[in-house]
Structures are given as C-alpha cells and as structure tokens.
Amino acid sequence: MTLTIQGLHARYGAVPVLHDVTLAPILPGQFVGMIGPNASGKSTLFKTLSGLVRPSHGTIRFGDTDLCRLCRRDRARCIAYMPQAFGCNAILTVYESVLLALKQTTGWRVADANHDRVAQTLAALNLSHLADRGLGNLSGGQAQMVAVAQTLVRDPAIVLLDEPTSALDLHHQLSILSSVRAEMQRRGTIVMAALHDLNLAAKFCDRLILIREGRIMADGTPEDILSLPEIGETYRVETALERTRRGSLYVDATLGAAY
Numbered sequence: 740m741t742l743t744i745q746g747l748h749a750r751y752g753a754v755p756v757l758h759d760v761t762l763a764p765i766l767p768g769q770f771v772g773m774i775g776p777n778a779s780g781k782s783t784l785f786k787t788l789s790g791l792v793r794p795s796h797g798t799i800r801f802g803d804t805d806l807c808r809l810c811r812r813d814r815a816r817c818i819a820y821m822p823q824a825f826g827c828n829a830i831l832t833v834y835e836s837v838l839l840a841l842k843q844t845t846g847w848r849v850a851d852a853n854h855d856r857v858a859q860t861l862a863a864l865n866l867s868h869l870a871d872r873g874l875g876n877l878s879g880g881q882a883q884m885v886a887v888a889q890t891l892v893r894d895p896a897i898v899l900l901d902e903p904t905s906a907l908d909l910h911h912q913l914s915i916l917s918s919v920r921a922e923m924q925r926r927g928t929i930v931m932a933a934l935h936d937l938n939l940a941a942k943f944c945d946r947l948i949l950i951r952e953g954r955i956m957a958d959g960t961p962e963d964i965l966s967l968p969e970i971g972e973t974y975r976v977e978t979a980l981e982r983t984r985r986g987s988l989y990v991d992a993t994l995g996a997a998y
C-alpha cells in the first residue's frame with residue numbers, strides 16, 4: 740500500500756509550521772530522505788504523520804485508510820516514529836527494552852514469537868551482542884542504534900527515523916543505514932528518514948524530499964535533487980555535485996562568498 744499526504748498544514752499554537760505539504764505517493768519498500776536545514780519542519784512532519792501533532796488541514800492516507808481517523812494503538816501499529824531524542828530507562832536491558840517496545844502495540848502477554856521477533860531485529864541490526872547490557876550503560880551511539888531496533892521491532896508498515904545516524908561513527912552510519920535499508924526492502928516497509936548528511940542521503944535513499952520553512956521545495960531522485968541550485972540556496976552554502984571514482988554521489992559544499 741502507498742502513503743499519500745495531501746494539503747497538510749500544521750501549527751504550534753498560532754504559529755504555522757507546515758504549509759500545504761503534498762507528496763507524490765510513497766511506495767512500499769521505498770527509502771525516502773527528508774532533507775532541509777535546521778527548523779525547516781522535518782520533525783514536525785514526522786510528528787504530524789505519527790499523530791503527535793494534529794494537522795490543521797489535510798489528509799494522510801495509507802492505502803484507503805485515513806490515518807487521522809485511527810485510534811492511537813492502530814495508528815502506532817501502522818506507523819512507528821523514532822524521535823531525535825530517545826529516552827533511556829536505566830533498569831532495563833537492551834533486550835527487555837526492545838521487547839517492551841514490541842508489547843506496546845500487541846498487549847502484554849509474551850509469546851515465543853515475540854522473543855523471536857526481538858532476537859531477529861537485534862540480529863538484523865548487528866546488535867545481538869548488546870542484548871544483555873543495561874540501557875543506562877550504553878554509549879550515545881549504541882543507545883541510538885537500540886532506539887532504531889525499538890522502532891523496527893513492531894514491524895510497522897511505515898517507519899519514520901528522525902536523524903538516526905546523528906550519534907554514530909562512520910562505520911556505524913553505513914552499517915545501520917544499510918541494515919535498515921535491506922531489512923525494510925525485504926519487508927516492503929516505507930522508510931522516511933530525516934538526514935543532515937547529504938552524502939549519506941545520496942547513498943541510501945531512493946528519493947529525496949527537500950523541505951524549507953515548512954514547504955516542499957523539491958522531490959525526486961538523489962541525483963536530480965542534489966544537483967538543483969535550490970540545495971545551495973536552502974542551506975546557504977555553495978554546492979557542487981560530483982561523482983567519485985567509485986560511482987558515489989558527493990556533495991562538495993563551502994560557505995562561499997555569498998553566505
């Protein structure tokens with residue numbers, strides 16, 4: 740099923756933040772990068788899609804279902820959101836915290852299948868070695884990867900990851916995004932990830948959406964979007980899109996005289 744967003748407006752109190760956000764349907768298995776400067780509305784869009792912020796206008800449909808009409812639990816089964824700041828309950832182990840995340844949408848009785856799902860999710864993200872560690876004893880990067888596991892374990896149809904690599908070193912940026920991409924393609928899950936690193940976005944995303952001041956500025960393939968002059972204008976830098984000898988896209992950015 741596809742995710743369709745039409746004419747979405749959202750505000751905090753009297754302050755409008757999202758303005759008429761309309762996107763071409765997002766397809767199962769598609770990995771979509773949300774890019775845009777600080778305060779452009781990426782998190783607000785994710786919060787609106789997940790139900791934490793109520794839109795003032797517009798529709799969010801998954802297939803024929805209007806997500807805004809679902810009860811909290813049904814919506815959480817369909818769409819999982821990993822916020823930028825993730826909580827840490829020091830008395831749980833990693834394994835227990837991922838199981839708890841799963842049980843939030845399935846009820847409290849624990850079945851063998853639930854244990855299998857937790858173990859598979861940790862294995863898919865190369866996190867099995869952390870299973871018995873206390874959450875409170877993890878590094879920032881480890882805690883961020885566990886937060887990804889807590890989000891994926893529910894097997895939602897739509898996953899929203901808000902800057903999932905912001906605390907990760909180079910190896911783990913590549914490893915977590917390739918694991919998420921492979922696993923979500925296998926399950927046919929839609930992934931939307933807010934990313935500040937445009938080179939990572941180019942490497943892993945099928946489609947990039949550029950947002951600026953709550954408005955969608957561009958939507959297309961990484962190569963098409965990252966070569967637009969709007970990229971430099973939006974981020975207030977000078978950019979050039981290059982292709983490396985290995986064939987990867989590379990955004991070369993400098994502050995430049997104009998900024």
Ligand SMILES: Nc1ncnc2c1ncn2[C@@H]1O[C@H](COP(=O)(O)OP(=O)(O)OP(=O)(O)O)[C@@H](O)[C@H]1O
Pocket residue numbers: 751756775776777778779780781782783784
């Ligand atoms: N709870 C809130 N109440 C009032 N204003 C808010 C709230 N959350 C965010 N905002 C404002 O909404 C605007 C968009 O913020 P948002 O967090 O969606 O941006 P973002 O693109 O995710 O930014 P960043 O890349 O810095 O995380 C900003 O001006 C921000 O100050």
